[in-house]
Amino acid sequence: MKITRIGAIAAAVGVSALALTGCAAATAGGDDDAPLRIGVAVYANSSFITQGHEGVDAYAAANDIDVLWQAADFDVNTQATQVEQLINQGVDAILLAPVQADSLAPQLALAAEKGIPVIAVNAELDDDASLASSVQPDDVAAGAQAAQMMIDELNGEGNVLILQGALGSSFEINRTEGMSEAIDAAPGISVLAQDSGEWSRDASINLVRTWINNFGDQIDGIIAQNDDMALGALQAAREAGVSIPVVGIDGIEDALNAVRDGEMVGTQLQHGRIELAAGLAVAQRVALGEEVEPLYHYIMPPVTQDNVAAVITNVVTDKDALLARLPELIDKNLASGDIANEE
Numbered sequence: 001m002k003i004t005r006i007g008a009i010a011a012a013v014g015v016s017a018l019a020l021t022g023c024a025a026a027t028a029g030g031d032d033d034a035p036l037r038i039g040v041a042v043y044a045n046s047s048f049i050t051q052g053h054e055g056v057d058a059y060a061a062a063n064d065i066d067v068l069w070q071a072a073d074f075d076v077n078t079q080a081t082q083v084e085q086l087i088n089q090g091v092d093a094i095l096l097a098p099v100q101a102d103s104l105a106p107q108l109a110l111a112a113e114k115g116i117p118v119i120a121v122n123a124e125l126d127d128d129a130s131l132a133s134s135v136q137p138d139d140v141a142a143g144a145q146a147a148q149m150m151i152d153e154l155n156g157e158g159n160v161l162i163l164q165g166a167l168g169s170s171f172e173i174n175r176t177e178g179m180s181e182a183i184d185a186a187p188g189i190s191v192l193a194q195d196s197g198e199w200s201r202d203a204s205i206n207l208v209r210t211w212i213n214n215f216g217d218q219i220d221g222i223i224a225q226n227d228d229m230a231l232g233a234l235q236a237a238r239e240a241g242v243s244i245p246v247v248g249i250d251g252i253e254d255a256l257n258a259v260r261d262g263e264m265v266g267t268q269l270q271h272g273r274i275e276l277a278a279g280l281a282v283a284q285r286v287a288l289g290e291e292v293e294p295l296y297h298y299i300m301p302p303v304t305q306d307n308v309a310a311v312i313t314n315v316v317t318d319k320d321a322l323l324a325r326l327p328e329l330i331d332k333n334l335a336s337g338d339i340a341n342e343e
Contacts, residue, residue, distance in 0.1 A: 055273030121279030143178025204232030
């Protein structure tokens with residue numbers, strides 16, 4: 001459904017991209033020798049985004065880009081103010097991970113008026129036509145994949161809880177959609193409850209404590225829409241002295257270690273360093289007036305005990321080696337279209 005909607009708007013976004021890149025090409029940098037100035041406005045400094053910041057910095061350092069970083073702590077009004085500040089600072093482009101899909105229409109209009117292209121990364125905006133390009137995970141597929149991982153773990157029979165992210169963000173909406181599709185196709189699986197853990201370990205600990213008190217041994221599994229919430233669920237279960245299978249999404253270090261150690265069933269790898277650096281690379285190309293695709297999709301590979309050791313190598317053990325080759329890798333991935341590639 002997400003892909004169908006994106007396909008329907010692709011032509012319109014492409015027209016917007018050409019128009020905005022033309023404006024940016026005329027103004028980018030001002031001085032030919034000056035570095036590009038790209039504003040990055042993210043929904044919060046979560047574990048995933050903090051990891052992504054490393055990739056952004058590595059790509060920026062290799063490509064003479066000044067990055068102006070802003071984080072909104074999941075507050076729509078804060079992000080609106082931050083985007084306006086970046087516009088007023090006259091940046092050459094804005095890379096945006098929005099708090100909510102239905103937000104920032106006035107700020108997008110102001111950016112267009114000033115000739116500043118906006119590129120979305122990691123989270124969608126409803127107003128796609130105002131974007132020059134977008135680098136997005138396929139969150140519907142990731143949600144379905146995570147749910148199916150739990151369905152397989154339970155052999156198709158059992159009661160699950162779903163930890164949603166902050167309600168209203170595109171990745172919450174799309175991951176919920178994917179999870180619902182997979183569970184609807186598994187008649188032996190019932191959802192006891194679903195609620196928002198706000199992408200937070202602490203919030204998820206408190207929510208899962210309540211669920212354990214309410215449902216007790218009826219709980220057969222927990223499906224979390226990100227790894228921070230999955231890890232919060234694990235902690236709540238440990239505190240209660242119970243063992244509950246947990247699945248997550250993102251592939252952050254603590255979750256990969258939990259999968260390796262058999263504490264989590266699995267996760268879906270969304271490598272922040274790769275995805276956000278790809279977003280910055282697209283923003284750079286737009287600011288320089290180069291042609292870009294309207295949409296680049298990041299497809300998350302599943303991570304289980306069978307392949308977690310190899311994933312840990314890039315994400316944890318040899319991350320510095322990955323960062324050293326990341327600028328060249330990102331350029332290769334944009335050329336091939338395989339945004340998630342790490343080889």
